[in-house]
Amino acid sequence: MSEALWGPGARAKTSLDMVALRQAWLLAVNDLRQEARDLELILTSTFFSLVVLIMLGMSFSALGVSSQPLAVPGMLWLSVAFVGALTLGRIFTREREFDTLRALLVAPVERVSIYLAKAFVTMVILLGCSLLTVLGLTLLFPAAQPFADRPLETFALVTMGCTAYAGVGTLFAAGLASSSGKNVLLSVILYPLTMPSLLFALVATRSLLEGHESFTTYLGQLTATNVLAFVVGAWLFEPVLVGVPQKRRGAARAARRRR
């Protein structure tokens, strides 16, 4: 199987897109397998989600039922934003600690596959934490009952919201990991860029809780934001992570040195 994927004849056998997707899948499975072994990211993110949930419950328990549909969407997506920043901060740490990001970059793997794999892993962890938050909010606030009444819509909404966050966040988390940058900058970059998708998710959640027909429109707009985030993220991943090859400039410099 690996010969078919990585070997010289791989591109002849399947199209480039399919190879990239299968490489992404293998990388994601590998990351998830490593995560399943030590559970570091899963446990810390879940614990953090629970702490945020308890703080939200304590702060807003006195909120009237009529005001809750306005507050619950904010609670959900702020929690996703915080957990997302934590997850993205850690998603490349293992690569940085063992210097495997460089190994990954020189391996015969499409760069877009690395991006898709990391985004997928982020999304899976974020989705798990978000579903936990949704469950907690449903138990704590009576106005969040539509989450339980319309599980498919809720799942679609949470998946779309987490996907957009992972799409944008993975690009910049990777960039910071490769530039040995300060992690505080991740939050500086992440929140303004993910705000449009979080805002769409917020209004879609409100319309879901209030039973408005506009829910599907907002979900469609959120999906469009996701597509845009992933297309731009995949397009920018290689230039942001490693820059462009500078053969010509390097050669000119070398020639000048020889002279």
Next chain:
Amino acid sequence: MKNILPFAMLGVAALIFPTSVSTIFLETPIEQQMGTVQKIFYFHVPLAWIMMLLAVVCGVSAGIQLRRDSKRAEAVSIAAAELVLVTGLGVLITGPIWGHATWGKAWTWDARQVSTGLLWLVFAAYVLVRHYGAAGSERLAAGLAIFGAIDVPVIYYAVKIWKTTHPSNDVAGSLPASMWAALWPALIALLLTSLALLFIRVRQELTDVTLDEAWISLDDAGAAQPATGDA
């Protein structure tokens, strides 16, 4: 010629600006519904147009920087981003003043207000990453600038896509000639000032790069000398 151009532009802007202010406050009729506060329109709209133009310039030059590793494009990107912050601040100050007088509320969370605020935040993040980021973060900042430029069409079409309290894009086309006569000089003066500052800042940034390279080559030469001596 290149050295004089920005200062010539600043000089022309300095000549036009007082005339523009006098036209706005003394010659243009006072709007019946909004009163004198409507005069802020002549500063708010040109600043918003210039902010969007500079955001696009920043995004495009960041794209060129990423594709070709061009120092000139990087300098343009830095200068444009800083000016987006300045003009954006102008837009975000004049807008709520006008909104408070017209809608009775300075900030209504209107789609255009939110997307403009987001644009400002993205470019503020760009400037922070440029200043405090480690080596290699210039590519990260370029990625941010591209996302920022994508926000420009969102700002423009926000009033068409969503229900907003903001006036529609067609308002500019339906303005009477007397208002255009006051809007043009304000736009030209502010645009010339912004472009002059852009040119000056680009030159500063390129000088900075040249100095850096000179410093590195001096350092390299210093490091190479003892080795040659030993040999």
